[in-house]
Amino acid sequence: MACCCTRFQFSSSAHVSCSYFCDLKQCCYLAFCDTEDMADKLRVLKQQVCCSIDKAKDKLHGLGDAIWHHPELAYEERQAHDTLVRFFTQEQGWTVEAHYKLETAFQATWGPVSGADGESVVNVGFLCEYDALPAIGHACGHNLIAECGAAAAVGLKAALESRETWPVPIKVTVLGTPAEEDGGGKVDLLQEGVFEDLDVVFMAHPSQEDATYIPDVAEHDLVVKYHGRASHASAYPWEGVNALDAAVLAYSNMSVLRQQLRPDWRVHGIIRHGGAKPNIIPDYSELEYYLRTPSHRDLPKIKAKAEACFQAAALATGCRVELLFARNEFYEILRNHTLEGLYEENGKSLGMKFITVKDSSGSTDFGNVTHAVPGIHPYFYIGSEALNHTTEYTAASGESEEQCPLSVYYSVCDVPHSTKCKCGSPQVRVMGVSKVKVQMKLSFTHSVLPKLWP
Numbered sequence: 001m002a003c004c005c006t007r008f009q010f011s012s013s014a015h016v017s018c019s020y021f022c023d024l025k026q027c028c029y030l031a032f033c034d035t036e037d038m039a040d041k042l043r044v045l046k047q048q049v050c051c052s053i054d055k056a057k058d059k060l061h062g063l064g065d066a067i068w069h070h071p072e073l074a075y076e077e078r079q080a081h082d083t084l085v086r087f088f089t090q091e092q093g094w095t096v097e098a099h100y101k102l103e104t105a106f107q108a109t110w111g112p113v114s115g116a117d118g119e120s121v122v123n124v125g126f127l128c129e130y131d132a133l134p135a136i137g138h139a140c141g142h143n144l145i146a147e148c149g150a151a152a153a154v155g156l157k158a159a160l161e162s163r164e165t166w167p168v169p170i171k172v173t174v175l176g177t178p179a180e181e182d183g184g185g186k187v188d189l190l191q192e193g194v195f196e197d198l199d200v201v202f203m204a205h206p207s208q209e210d211a212t213y214i215p216d217v218a219e220h221d222l223v224v225k226y227h228g229r230a231s232h233a234s235a236y237p238w239e240g241v242n243a244l245d246a247a248v249l250a251y252s253n254m255s256v257l258r259q260q261l262r263p264d265w266r267v268h269g270i271i272r273h274g275g276a277k278p279n280i281i282p283d284y285s286e287l288e289y290y291l292r293t294p295s296h297r298d299l300p301k302i303k304a305k306a307e308a309c310f311q312a313a314a315l316a317t318g319c320r321v322e323l324l325f326a327r328n329e330f331y332e333i334l335r336n337h338t339l340e341g342l343y344e345e346n347g348k349s350l351g352m353k354f355i356t357v358k359d360s361s362g363s364t365d366f367g368n369v370t371h372a373v374p375g376i377h378p379y380f381y382i383g384s385e386a387l388n389h390t391t392e393y394t395a396a397s398g399e400s401e402e403q404c405p406l407s408v409y410y411s412v413c414d415v416p417h418s419t420k421c422k423c424g425s426p427q428v429r430v431m432g433v434s435k436v437k438v439q440m441k442l443s444f445t446h447s448v449l450p451k452l453w454p
């Protein structure tokens with residue numbers, strides 16, 4: 001029988017070998033996917049997922065809400081971390097490492113450490129992000145990423161527990177991954193080997209649409225510091241060396257450079273320090289810039305062009321310049337069309353409407369993960385047209401349920417709304433935050449199931 005690799009498109013031949021699935025005894029299971037028996041069993045398992053998430057819904061919403069109400073910056077997400085660690089510690093059967101390689105990272109695992117007679121274990125990973133943005137809180141909805149990651153893990157565990165035997169031992173791993181908005185905690189964790197024994201990894205991100213893939217690009221960030229000399233700006237300006245002038249020239253140089261860049265390359269920055277008072281020639285200024293290209297292979301090119309702009313400003317003003325590149329580069333996402341296809345198929349069956357996005361988006365350290373482990377990073381609509389990184393999106397990410405939550409859960413459990421719902425409302429709003437959150441969580445978990453069935 002043909003190996004499943006012929007049906008499975010892995011994300012990168014360079015980094016991801018077919019052995020992820022070929023070394024499983026059941027590597028041909030996809031061949032059986034279409035049999036009636038298989039379909040029935042999968043349906044039951046999917047219902048098991050739905051109902052277990054339904055059962056845990058208050059606790060799961062509580063996670064997202066708690067994190068939203070207390071936004072914390074990269075590497076400082078102590079309360080969010082503790083909230084999630086508490087959840088998995090209190091949930092039955094999880095083994096939790098609370099401060100896993102980074103102070104605000106954690107690992108929760110469920111399932112066998114290794115199979116009988118040393119056989120392989122399939123290790124399925126779900127990631128939770130939980131850092132916020134300065135000044136505008138959870139404007140990227142990472143509180144929802146954490147909630148969805150936890151829900152998917154809870155759902156998969158329940159489905160796995162519902163059968164006594166599985167053809168291969170299956171383990172579920174949840175990783176709490178700090179600092180996506182600044183620094184790249186996943187890159188730190190990759191360097192620590194945290195992803196080495198994962199076979200597949202899932203994370204989903206809030207957006208304005210449901211999309212299995214949005215082109216997240218490579219990125220390298222830097223801080224630029226200009227050192228000048230202070231002087232009285234009116235009495236003896238000729239004694240000064242103006243660091244603010246250097247920052248302004250640098251900003252202008254970068255804006256001029258932009259016209260010469262390819263349309264999908266990005267440079268954007270802010271001036272973080274520009275002086276203290278108009279009559280003191282600023283002796284110090286500081287900028288922060290993000291440089292992005294669709295492939296990490298082009299980052300050296302854009303970095304060289306940017307460096308020239310920053311150096312030129314120093315030369316023109318007589319300032320000394322320091323260029324401090326961030327410790328971690330972010331890589332673009334490598335696609336896995338098979339997992340994307342399953343996610344979309346399951347999502348559609350739950351009522352999600354997917355669109356195709358071709359324009360470059362932002363960046364994510366999940367990109368680096370996809371260069372090591374097959375995975376997907378779909379985007380999900382949260383019931384608002386607001387754009388990420390705005391205060392409107394912060395509000396949308398924290399929006400509480402306005403509709404009857406039971407209707408959503410029971411409808412996906414195939415239990416008639418009227419027999420279960422106690423809200424008394426015959427009208428169910430179809431597209432609310434609650435419903436899309438649920439759809440996403442389920443689509444996520446359901447995508448894993450066909451892979452695990454013999």
Ligand SMILES: NCCCC(=O)N[C@@H](CCCN)C(=O)O
Pocket residue numbers: 140180181182183216219221290361362363364
């Ligand atoms: N598609 C958006 C992914 C999430 C996001 O906005 N990430 C940040 C990461 C910034 C790291 N310096 C971004 O600006 O792209």
